[in-house]
Amino acid sequence: xxxxxxxxxxxxxxxxxxxxxxxxxxxxxxxxxxxxxxxxxxxxxxxxxxxxxxxxxxxxxxxxxxxxxxxxxxxxxxxxxxxxxxxxxxxxxxxxxxxxxxxxxxxxxxxxxxxxxxxxxxxxxxxxxxxxxxxxxxxxxxxxxxxxxxxxxxxxxxxxxxxxxxxxxxxxxxxxxxxxxxxxxxxxxxxxxxxxxxxxxxxxxxxxxxxxxxxxxxxxxxxxxxxxxxxxxxxxxxxxxxxxxxxxxxxxxxxxxxxxxxxxxx
Numbered sequence: 001x002x003x004x005x006x007x008x009x010x011x012x013x014x015x016x017x018x019x020x021x022x023x024x025x026x027x028x029x030x031x032x033x034x035x036x037x038x039x040x041x042x043x044x045x046x047x048x049x050x051x052x053x054x055x056x057x058x059x060x061x062x063x064x065x066x067x068x069x070x071x072x073x074x075x076x077x078x079x080x081x082x083x084x085x086x087x088x089x090x091x092x093x094x095x096x097x098x099x100x101x102x103x104x105x106x107x108x109x110x111x112x113x114x115x116x117x118x119x120x121x122x123x124x125x126x127x128x129x130x131x132x133x134x135x136x137x138x139x140x141x142x143x144x145x146x147x148x149x150x151x152x153x154x155x156x157x158x159x160x161x162x163x164x165x166x167x168x169x170x171x172x173x174x175x176x177x178x179x180x181x182x183x184x185x186x187x188x189x190x191x192x193x194x195x196x197x198x199x200x201x202x203x204x205x206x207x208x209x210x211x212x213x214x215x216x217x218x219x220x221x222x223x224x225x226x227x228x229x230x231x232x233x234x235x236x237x238x239x240x241x242x243x244x245x246x247x248x249x250x251x252x253x254x255x256x257x258x259x260x261x262x263x264x265x266x
Contacts, residue, residue: 005057005058005059005060006022006025006037006039006052006060007021007022008020008021008022011062012062012064013041013050013062013064015043016041016043016048016050016064016065017041017042017043017050018043019043019044020041020042020043020044020047021040021042022039022040022041022042022050023039023040023042023047023082024039024040024082024083024229025037025038025039025229026038026039026083026084026085026086026152026153026154026155026229026230027155027230028086028088028095028096028097028155029094029095029096029097030096030097030121031091031094031096031097033055034053034054034055035053035054035055035057036051036052036053036086036097036121037051037052037053037054037060038050038051038066038084038086038106039051039052040082040083041064041065046078046079046080047080047081047082048065048067048077048080048081048082049065049066049067049081049082049083049084049108050062050063050064050065050066051063051064051066051121051122053121063122065077066084066116066118066122066123066124067081067116067124067125067126068123069123070124070125070126071125072125072126072127072128072132073126073128073132073134076126076134081108081109082108082109082110082151083108083109083110083151083152084106084107084108084116084152085106085107085108085152085153085154085155085156085165085166085167086104086105086106086155086156087100087104087105087106087107087155087156087157087158087163087197088155088156088157088158089157089158090157090233093233093236094233095155095157095231095232095233097121097155098158100158100163100194100197101195103117103118103119104117104118104119104121105117105197106118106124106156107137107152107156107165107197108152109136109150109151109152110149110150110151110152111139111140111149111150112136112137112138112139112140112150113136113137113138113139113150113152113165113167113190114126114127114134114135114136114137115127115135115137115197115198127198135198137192137198137199137200138150138190138200138203140169140172142172142175142176143175143176143177144169144176144177144205145169145171145176145177145180145184145186145188145206145207145210146167146169146170146171146186146188147169147170147171147172147175147176147177148169148170148171148172148173148175148176148183149168149169149170149185150167150168150169150188151167151168151169151170152165152167152168153165153166153167153168153187153227153228153229153231154166154228154229154230154231154240154241155231156192157231158194161191161201162191162192162193162194162201163191163192163193163194163197164189164190164191165189165190165191165192166187166188166189166228166231166240167187167188167189167190167228168185168186168187168188168227168228169185169186169187169188169207170183170184170185171183171184171185171186177206179265179266180207180210180266181211181223181224182223183221183223184210184211184223184224184225185211185221185224185225185226185227186207186209186210186211186226187207187208187209187210187226187228187242188203188204188207188208189203189204189208190202190203190204191203206262206265207262207263208262208263209226209228209240209242209252209262209263210224210226210263211224211225211226211244211245212263213244213250215244215245215247215248215250216244216245216250217245218244218245218247219244219245219246219247219248220245220246220247221245221246222245224245225243225244225245225246226242226243226244226250227242227243227244227246228240228241228242229241229242229243230242236255236256236257237253237254237255237256238253238254238255238256239251239252239253240252240253240254
């Protein structure tokens, strides 16, 4: 195709998306077959989470910022925010968008993981306390691989153990885990309670995926980057798609019938 299927087109969202771009896509599917895309609308002023829906992955309807109608925190639409991972569940061999306690649920954020709920997939309310303050369920930790960033990755998955969220951790140059390169991006996991999606049951202290190959240590981020964004269940296996230092796209495969080990620690 000569043009992208999704980009900052001259449409009603151009003021939110131009000249920066439509970035960090996270894609999931509804049970009735619609594709729901969360992405960062970047006008080089304020990064915002936007949403678009398609039935064929080629023709998209943009619905604009997801927090534009928020009542819990009306100011959030003009505060920097990005990286949404909506909760999904396996139904047969299909990974589809789920509801938690009767509502759609997503995790979001990069400097901490926050949450939001929706009744219609288009209009979202952030999870706040009684005073309207945003609540971080996890945050960067000094001394760990995620000491600088905890940025949500692909759609989370509801399992019989809880909700598994895969996220991108950045190692702080001074306060990070000394075993890993300064500023390196690796992938972690956190398990949330399925009855209370704000409650953390477990969190990995080391990454399960980290930059080890030469192509994961080139491009814009020579300190090393694996940045996870896409998760697909296909032929009884999980395919995890990730960026390599903003220079290539790679895939890692997990076979439940023949489990592989995590990347080894240095």
